[in-house]
Amino acid sequence: EADIYQTPRYLVIGTGKKITLECSQTMGHDKMYWYQQDPGMELHLIHYSYGVNSTEKGDLSSESTVSRIRTEHFPLTLESARPSHTSQYLCASSKSVQAGNTIYFGEGSWLTVV
Amino acid sequence: QKEVEQDPGPLSVPEGAIVSLNCTYSNSAFQYFMWYRQYSRKGPELLMYTYSSGNKEDGRFTAQVDKSSKYISLFIRDSQPSDSATYLCAMSAGSSGSARQLTFGSGTQLTVLP
Numbered sequence: 001e002a003d004i005y006q007t008p009r010y011l012v013i014g015t016g017k018k019i020t021l022e023c024s025q026t027m028g029h030d031k032m033y034w035y036q037q038d039p040g041m042e043l044h045l046i047h048y049s050y051g052v053n054s055t056e057k058g059d060l061s062s063e064s065t066v067s068r069i070r071t072e073h074f075p076l077t078l079e080s081a082r083p084s085h086t087s088q089y090l091c092a093s094s095k096s097v098q099a100g101n102t103i104y105f106g107e108g109s110w111l112t113v114v
Numbered sequence: 115q116k117e118v119e120q121d122p123g124p125l126s127v128p129e130g131a132i133v134s135l136n137c138t139y140s141n142s143a144f145q146y147f148m149w150y151r152q153y154s155r156k157g158p159e160l161l162m163y164t165y166s167s168g169n170k171e172d173g174r175f176t177a178q179v180d181k182s183s184k185y186i187s188l189f190i191r192d193s194q195p196s197d198s199a200t201y202l203c204a205m206s207a208g209s210s211g212s213a214r215q216l217t218f219g220s221g222t223q224l225t226v227l228p
Contacts, residue, residue: 006157033214040122042220043158043202058214090157102148103216105157 003027006091006106013081013113021076021109023091032074033103035090036060043090049074081113117141120203120219128227133190137203137219140184144205144217147179149188152200152221161201162188193226200224 004025013019025032034047035058045058049068063085064078074093078085088110094103120137127133135149145166150158162177164170164186170177176189186205190197203219 040221040223043218045214048214092157102160102163105150105159107157108155110155 004091004093004104004106006089006109008109009107010110011112013111015082015113017081017113019078019081019111021089021091021111023074023076023106024072025074025091025093025104025106026072027093027095027104028071029093029095029104030071031094031103032068033092033094034058034064034066034074034076035092035105036062037088037090037108039088047076081111083113086111086113115140116220118203118205118217118219121222122220124223124225126225126227127193129193129195131193131226133193133197133224133226135188135190135201135203135222135224137186137205138184139186139205139217141205141207141217142181142184143207144184145181146206146208147177147186148204149175149177150202150204150218152202154199158202195226195228198225 007022030051032049035043037043044060046062047066049055088108090108091106092103118139147164149162151161152158164177167179167181174191178187200221200223202221206215
């Protein structure tokens with residue numbers, strides 16, 4: 001069973017507010033990812049990290065930023081939330097060498113910006 | 115055209131039915147194939163993983179890969195209401211251990227009626 005945790009699970013916030021979505025994993029995985037998923041739609045990779053102090057943007061452009069100061073922790077920050085940021089954000093992680101690129105997901109953070 | 119195509123459904127079947135979920139793909143380099151199950155308001159969880167062509171069975175679930183046709187399937191036997199979820203296929207070409215190379219389908223929503 002995957003041990004990857006996201007907080008908060010649900011958040012309703014006003015436009016212009018700064019928010020941070022937390023993600024932690026206890027599996028010792030060096031690679032971590034953030035995906036964005038609108039209801040009924042595809043997963044889109046928005047950020048990934050290969051290790052501490054290593055972060056890159058994914059395929060889908062996002063105004064969010066990430067940091068990786070500790071192996072187990074990969075927070076995502078929105079400096080000024082807008083209604084267009086309303087979505088589900090999924091954190092995931094994988095081992096450095098993992099056949100088939102299998103990854104493990106957290107339960108997601110549902111963000112609503114009003 | 116998307117690299118991975120998946121019938122979005124929704125698919126509704128009676129309890130006990132055999133379910134067939136399918137994905138087609140265009141990238142002949144794909145050799146690792148996965149199926150994820152995602153319950154409502156949860157993160158995806160790995161259900162089945164196969165390498166190259168062939169079948170793999172796990173309980174009521176069978177994953178089938180036909181690389182010559184670029185077609186993968188997930189069969190669920192004796193379907194149960196607890197199988198109601200969205201099923202996502204995913205695939206990649208390499209085994210570098212990075213989900214950066216993963217390509218997801220858009221998911222098929224399945225409902226098993228009691």
